[in-house]
Amino acid sequence: MELDLNLVLVLAMFGSFVVLLASGYPVAWVLAGVGVLFALIGEGLGALGYWVDADLLTVGLLVERLYGTMSSYNLVPLPLFIFMGHMLDRSGIAGDLLRAMQSALAGVSGGLALGVTLIGLLLAASTGIIGASVALLGTLALPAMLEDGYQPEFAVGTVAAAGCLGILVPPSIMLVLMADQMRLAVGDLFLGAVLPGLVLSGLYLVYILLATRLRPGLAPPARRGERGEGSPARISWQLARALVPPLALILAVLGSIFAGIASPSEAAGVGAAGAAALALWRRGLDRETLRDVSRRTARTTAFIFAILTGASCFSVVLRALGGDEVIESAVTSLPFGPTGIVLFLMALVFALGFFLDWIEITLIVLPLVYPITQALGVDPIWFTLLVAVCLQTSFLTPPVGPALFYLQGVAPPGIGLPQLYRGVLPFVFLQLIGLAILFAWPELATMLPQWAY
Amino acid sequence: AERVRLRVQSGFQQNMPVIGEMLSRVAEIVETGGRDDVRLRLYDPGKLVPTLQIFDAVASGKIEAGWAWPGYWMGKIPAMTVFGSVPFGPGADEYLAWLYAGGGLELWRELYAPHGVVPIPCGLLPPEASGWFARPIETAEDLRGLKIRYAGLGGKVLERLGASITMLAGSDVFPSLERGVIDATEFSIPSVDREMGFYKVAKHYYFPGWHQPGSVMELIVHRDSWERLSPAQQRYLENACAAGAAWGLARGLATQSEALDFFRSEGVILHRWSDELMQLFRRVSAEVMEEASASDPDFRRVWQSLQDFRERQAEWRELAYPE
Amino acid sequence: MNGSPAGRTLRRLADAIDALSTRVGEAAAWMYPVLVAVLIANVGLRYGLGRGFIELEELQWHLFAAAFLLGFAYTHAADEHVRVDLLRDRQSERTRAWVDLLGALFLLLPFAAIVSYYGYDFFWRSWSLRERSAMPSGLPARYLIKGVLLASMLLLAVQALGSASRSAARLLAPPAREPEGDA
Ligand code: NA
Ligand code: NA
Numbered sequence: 006m007e008l009d010l011n012l013v014l015v016l017a018m019f020g021s022f023v024v025l026l027a028s029g030y031p032v033a034w035v036l037a038g039v040g041v042l043f044a045l046i047g048e049g050l051g052a053l054g055y056w057v058d059a060d061l062l063t064v065g066l067l068v069e070r071l072y073g074t075m076s077s078y079n080l081v082p083l084p085l086f087i088f089m090g091h092m093l094d095r096s097g098i099a100g101d102l103l104r105a106m107q108s109a110l111a112g113v114s115g116g117l118a119l120g121v122t123l124i125g126l127l128l129a130a131s132t133g134i135i136g137a138s139v140a141l142l143g144t145l146a147l148p149a150m151l152e153d154g155y156q157p158e159f160a161v162g163t164v165a166a167a168g169c170l171g172i173l174v175p176p177s178i179m180l181v182l183m184a185d186q187m188r189l190a191v192g193d194l195f196l197g198a199v200l201p202g203l204v205l206s207g208l209y210l211v212y213i214l215l216a217t218r219l220r221p222g223l224a225p226p227a228r229r230g231e232r233g234e235g236s237p238a239r240i241s242w243q244l245a246r247a248l249v250p251p252l253a254l255i256l257a258v259l260g261s262i263f264a265g266i267a268s269p270s271e272a273a274g275v276g277a278a279g280a281a282a283l284a285l286w287r288r289g290l291d292r293e294t295l296r297d298v299s300r301r302t303a304r305t306t307a308f309i310f311a312i313l314t315g316a317s318c319f320s321v322v323l324r325a326l327g328g329d330e331v332i333e334s335a336v337t338s339l340p341f342g343p344t345g346i347v348l349f350l351m352a353l354v355f356a357l358g359f360f361l362d363w364i365e366i367t368l369i370v371l372p373l374v375y376p377i378t379q380a381l382g383v384d385p386i387w388f389t390l391l392v393a394v395c396l397q398t399s400f401l402t403p404p405v406g407p408a409l410f411y412l413q414g415v416a417p418p419g420i421g422l423p424q425l426y427r428g429v430l431p432f433v434f435l436q437l438i439g440l441a442i443l444f445a446w447p448e449l450a451t452m453l454p455q456w457a458y
Numbered sequence: 459a460e461r462v463r464l465r466v467q468s469g470f471q472q473n474m475p476v477i478g479e480m481l482s483r484v485a486e487i488v489e490t491g492g493r494d495d496v497r498l499r500l501y502d503p504g505k506l507v508p509t510l511q512i513f514d515a516v517a518s519g520k521i522e523a524g525w526a527w528p529g530y531w532m533g534k535i536p537a538m539t540v541f542g543s544v545p546f547g548p549g550a551d552e553y554l555a556w557l558y559a560g561g562g563l564e565l566w567r568e569l570y571a572p573h574g575v576v577p578i579p580c581g582l583l584p585p586e587a588s589g590w591f592a593r594p595i596e597t598a599e600d601l602r603g604l605k606i607r608y609a610g611l612g613g614k615v616l617e618r619l620g621a622s623i624t625m626l627a628g629s630d631v632f633p634s635l636e637r638g639v640i641d642a643t644e645f646s647i648p649s650v651d652r653e654m655g656f657y658k659v660a661k662h663y664y665f666p667g668w669h670q671p672g673s674v675m676e677l678i679v680h681r682d683s684w685e686r687l688s689p690a691q692q693r694y695l696e697n698a699c700a701a702g703a704a705w706g707l708a709r710g711l712a713t714q715s716e717a718l719d720f721f722r723s724e725g726v727i728l729h730r731w732s733d734e735l736m737q738l739f740r741r742v743s744a745e746v747m748e749e750a751s752a753s754d755p756d757f758r759r760v761w762q763s764l765q766d767f768r769e770r771q772a773e774w775r776e777l778a779y780p781e
Numbered sequence: 782m783n784g785s786p787a788g789r790t791l792r793r794l795a796d797a798i799d800a801l802s803t804r805v806g807e808a809a810a811w812m813y814p815v816l817v818a819v820l821i822a823n824v825g826l827r828y829g830l831g832r833g834f835i836e837l838e839e840l841q842w843h844l845f846a847a848a849f850l851l852g853f854a855y856t857h858a859a860d861e862h863v864r865v866d867l868l869r870d871r872q873s874e875r876t877r878a879w880v881d882l883l884g885a886l887f888l889l890l891p892f893a894a895i896v897s898y899y900g901y902d903f904f905w906r907s908w909s910l911r912e913r914s915a916m917p918s919g920l921p922a923r924y925l926i927k928g929v930l931l932a933s934m935l936l937l938a939v940q941a942l943g944s945a946s947r948s949a950a951r952l953l954a955p956p957a958r959e960p961e962g963d964a
Contacts, residue, residue, distance in 0.1 A: 038888025265637025274820025
């Protein structure tokens, strides 16, 4: 009887969460509010003499939990990487890269598409604020591609997919948050993500090369003379000038983590300072820019931590009611075996990715899944990176695909959601192939972190 | 009496050797010891609140109980570390004597009372190891400039000797040691250190653990929850803790040589600090304890009680123990 | 632009509260460049002088924590907290105003109020002990950052009232004269 009432409340909690989420009220406050409401309900039922394990004091624990988040060193890199991303966004390096790539790859059919993919990989240093890199590529590269006569679907698909590489390729704020949830070292997860990130971009490049060879209409080669005029030496110089700063920055950040020169927070600080230096060198960093970048950083960080706080409030009440045990035993009792359960969880994350952002999934689902992966004895780095690839894909999947949404905002007139949906389809398929490769060869994720020891 | 179930937020994972097992053992004794009206429900770290927030959560009555190491609350009540462990302080047996028969527990209860918290000694540990070092440390000069993760007053002592004490997220300690962000770290007794895997990345393991010759763990219960228990239930819990502590100490003592064998097979070099360094540590520790006493009256009172007790026992210990 | 005097009052209240949250949040945003500077100083001192400072390391999380906490209300005022847009895109202005009104009153406000209530106790315990870092060489005055936690939740509660006022004002204004988009 006691347990039943708690179980009813657990189910009601999830139900109200889903309904209120759909209302469109900010996710953070829906999570927080549902936690508080069910604590109040528990308080009320307790006063009526029922035995309920959650009451107002349970929500009171949020204060200690929030203070735990405040005083932990795990998440300090997060706002610094966000700062770095916003700063790079303002530095103009993406434009340099694109111009250099255009010159270098002119005459190659699909050259611009290949260039966009490589830039997406380099913008990995922009740390995974997807809105920024997708919008950037959409503004800079998309008009040029359409002008060259690219098939619109192919052009938008390439831009959307390339813009999303940065969320997986380290440094990545998503991986910082996941490391915290899965109690992994940030550096290990960064190292683990290197090969999967390269595999995915490799798949993109191969696809673009094949598709443009098989169907030349997709991407006609740029006409030399209109752009990319110049001697090979000049082009190389231009390319080097554009490539070196972002490469140096990636190397400084990842290198100082991997080589043990700095803690992840310090490396992120170095990255933020490096991006500011780059902005200073390229454009002259004025007070206005610094203020703007700081404010953007403040708002991006705040919405992530608001969801973290809301999820913490929701989960402490859920846990008091025994909800996480219910979930754990439900999942582990599935008749699949460990591999099957991992597949099941992947499918679940993938499906949730149609409707929810990576932040919600990372902060709501990972804490529930963490004890399950422990119980199954699954390699945590591999598992986390599988989730990361799923979530990277969710940026591209309708109806809630942030990359599609950002791209729609900056795309030239005449490019609407239907083109976007059709355009990203092949890339979603490539993502699934990448996921399958990572699933079949866990070494891709575990090899580098292990080799480091 | 009323049936009670205390939610206990633990500061350590239940699967942690010796330390985590000890609390599980206490809960098991409570469950199988004959009363069916007291139960402990254990939560792993962070499930309700993070380890360092346990005291606040219990003091404010949000959870009924917590299990941790008293030294964690040093920022609030500096004297607490004296109950948990101090550099060159007592070993487990001497702690037991002071707490149960030397006035220590009364002081402990008195210090927690204003916070609405009732302490029960609920765990004992053998001496810790002194930590994992990337390079051998032969002289005081070798400590200079060393980047170390070292908790509490022991860290303060090393800082005095020119080391840099650094803070890291728990999950970053291992990779930081591996990659050389830090040069050394201490954690616990060998069998626990084994689980942390430090032997893979640092090959010099130092003894003795002068910074923590013996440790006491506490079960802290919110006063209202405590007073709701009948005297018989209260004794029952205290006894379960005492039995669990004895079991934990036994287990702690019995499993260390196994861990040492394992380390040796992994190529770890086991070192003892040189006499010269031990004397240095002892002298600087005395200074650090003196300063801590001078800056806080409660610290002085507790420290004095422990010192007096140990001095009174010194002659007898010298006579009675073979070495 | 506004229909009733009640609507005007509500809107003025909402504007004032938004201005407060924004001012606090924008001031707090400067902590991020300061945090970058502290980190660079920390690395520099360690490699330059060969020593680290626990005070500087603790300062890192103090800055980080204060900045993200004081950004909650600011980001709400800027309407940048993440929403699930699936249905919201199809809602009428009035429905959205209702969602925002009810959400502010029954989700955000209770949360911010109750965390403020417990946050006060949390702050008070720390203050009465003059709590400091548990690291012997760490920063003193731990109660300050706990005070920031309390302040951020109080500000968020006030912001909930402000945002409720704005939504109520929208509902009071005749639909035909409602301005396009968010204020
Ligand atoms: Na990235
Ligand atoms: Na999606």
